[in-house]
Amino acid sequence: MSFSLNFYSIRKLLNIKRSKAFITNSVRLQSVQHAAPIKRICIVGAGPAGFYAAQYLLKQLSDCAVDIVEKLPVPFGLVRFGVAPDHPEVKNVINTFTKTAEHPQLRFFGNLTLGTDVSLEELRERYHAVLLTYGADQDQELKLPNEQKAHVVSARKFVAWYNGLPGAEDLQPDLSGRDVCIVGQGNVAVDVARMLLNPLDSLKSTDTTEYALEALSRSKVERVYLVGRRGPLQAAFTIKELREMLKLPNVQTLWRAGDFKGIDADFAKLQRPRKRLTELMLKSLGEQSTKSATESRKQFLPVFLRAPKSIFDRNMEFSITELQNNVAVATNATEQLPADLVLRSIGYKSSCVDSSICFDVQRGQVFNQRGRVLKDAKSQIVDSGLYVAGWLGSGPTGVILTTMNGAFTVAKTICDDILSHSIDTSAPRPGLDISGKRVVTWAGWQRIDQAETQAGKESNKPREKIVSVPEMLNIAGV
The missing domain is CATH 3.50.50.60 (FAD/NAD(P)-binding domain)
Known part of the structure; x- marks a missing residue:
């Protein structure tokens, strides 16, 4: 929340007429920023861990671009599908996530499934860093x-x-x-x-x-x-x-x-x-x-x-x-x-959705050291540029605040690795190619959101959720 306010305040400030010296300095700063390739980061999973990590990254790295890939056409993960309906105050965190999603350097790609529509190998080729946060979808x-x-x-x-x-x-x-x-x-x-x-x-x-x-x-x-x-x-x-x-x-x-x-x-x-x-x-x-x-x-x-x-x-x-x-x-x-x-x-446990993930089947989570994914469980060697946060990395523990703190910690690790050049960001990466894919953008989600809230008004409810994926895609226009 504080980041969103600071960002828009700064943008407003930059639009105010200043002295010639100020304008010259601004142009010089922009040219320096564009001299280096954009640091592209992909987050897989649009739940709390994914959005909190995106919030931190966008605040700390001015020259990064973040894409969030989500298998469902709609965002917010367990906040939408796990929080009890009679706990609307807990769902207010969606307002914070929405402000993060509207950041000009973030893109939302819904209806894309890792391991089916896109492979981890492809994501790693197209981004400098990949953060897995797709949660826990199975039961103990x-x-x-x-x-x-x-x-x-x-x-x-x-x-x-x-x-x-x-x-x-x-x-x-x-x-x-x-x-x-x-x-x-x-x-x-x-x-x-x-x-x-x-x-x-x-x-x-x-x-x-x-x-x-x-x-x-x-x-x-x-x-x-x-x-x-x-x-x-x-x-x-x-x-x-x-x-x-x-x-x-x-x-x-x-x-x-x-x-x-x-x-x-x-x-x-x-x-x-x-x-x-x-x-x-x-x-x-x-x-x-x-x-x-x-x-x-x-x-x-x-x-x-x-x-x-x-x-x-x-x-x-x-x-x-x-x-x-x-x-x-x-x-x-x-x-x-x-x-x-x-x-x-x-209790819950996670699934291994891509064979190239170093996954602990017994515990139902990704092998990692403080958010850095390992190449294999035995050698304990870190797979540079690949990270995990949320229940996928820690197991199903804690509440949303716990997830927030964990996501911030892993996002800080990503920033540290980029700034220390542990991750090579010298060459540009293109980001995800979505041509030929039925992708729901943030604008598409907003159309779904509007349809749900309108349907809810008819029953004096905050929304009536659409449960059919084909209907969602139709409303989103894809």
């Missing part, structure tokens, strides 16, 4: 029998379904049962629980897709279990997410008192954020005994110290765990929980 699995049954769905796909990711509209989750069991206790898991338990009226004014609203209106879900391997002190959700759950109208949160046994001994050692979260859980636990279970038809049921063991048609079996050195160890004791629908939410 439980690796249990029956995991492929129809009533077992990944939380990632469920989120994509109500957020309008193209292709996810065909998911059709079965919401006809009373009990949903979410395996995992991160913020994504809590988002999903909130969407299932939220009154429908509170979602109608969000950008939740119309088909999801229709399905949720028929939902028979009344109880949502949120199950984790470890205890309350290790819960992965944040205090903000928990507060929202506790405030849901006509939803009762029911904790298990036994899960909190013995935590007093470690409470004083907790860092402030963890201590505040624990205090909120204990406060809610203390208040639930004074409330009647009949006050609310719906229930939110966090369950700790349970590891998934078996999946059945209408329930799940969990091993009861014990913490040993902060690690959940399964005991011989088990418990079954009702589960008409199982939502797996135990």
Whole structure:
């Protein structure tokens, strides 16, 4: 945000009439800048990591040109398709990304897929540096029998379904049962629980897709279990997410008192954020005994110290765990929980979309040293000019602020490598040749954006997302 303001302020300043000496100096400065070839940088992925990196690069390198390549016709990645619809304030970061995209030295190329429409080899030939930020599009699995049954769905796909990711509209989750069991206790898991338990009226004014609203209106879900391997002190959700759950109208949160046994001994050692979260859980636990279970038809049921063991048609079996050195160890004791629908939410992983990427298949991320991609995992030799940022390089950790800091760090590394001549920028590079390709430019995205917001006005929503790629391309005019 601050960069955008500074850039346009400087441009305005340069348009003001100055003395002859000032004009002469400006012309001299421009001629010096154009004496050296433009430093061309390609970013693959138009999510938060990609846009934050672009913002930093354009601010620090006055003689660079940045192209962002994105497989979808639309930008913003997880901000558009991952952030919960009832969290519009989080999506405000799109305003910052839009200002970056409108920088005269940035181009957006949507509807181009790395590994299919363009190879990494081609990008590296046409740019001085390539930064991979295409995110994590796969799920970690439980690796249990029956995991492929129809009533077992990944939380990632469920989120994509109500957020309008193209292709996810065909998911059709079965919401006809009373009990949903979410395996995992991160913020994504809590988002999903909130969407299932939220009154429908509170979602109608969000950008939740119309088909999801229709399905949720028929939902028979009344109880949502949120199950984790470890205890309350290790819960992965944040205090903000928990507060929202506790405030849901006509939803009762029911904790298990036994899960909190013995935590007093470690409470004083907790860092402030963890201590505040624990205090909120204990406060809610203390208040639930004074409330009647009949006050609310719906229930939110966090369950700790349970590891998934078996999946059945209408329930799940969990091993009861014990913490040993902060690690959940399964005991011989088990418990079954009702589960008409199982939502797996135990983490994401990335895909290797081009065979020339040095990729860690086991961890689902690119081999790298502080953002510099390696030629191979054994030698630890850096592949000069190739970088990675975001979840593709770090694994799926943190929130948007974490991604921002990581992207800035890698972008600084790129700047340092260019300025120290670790990357040879002496010869010009042409940038991507998009002739013959159906590319959505930023102007094309603006037409899609306008169509969505106009459709949303008819239902008093911020937008009605288009989920058909052919329809997007038609509106974009390609």
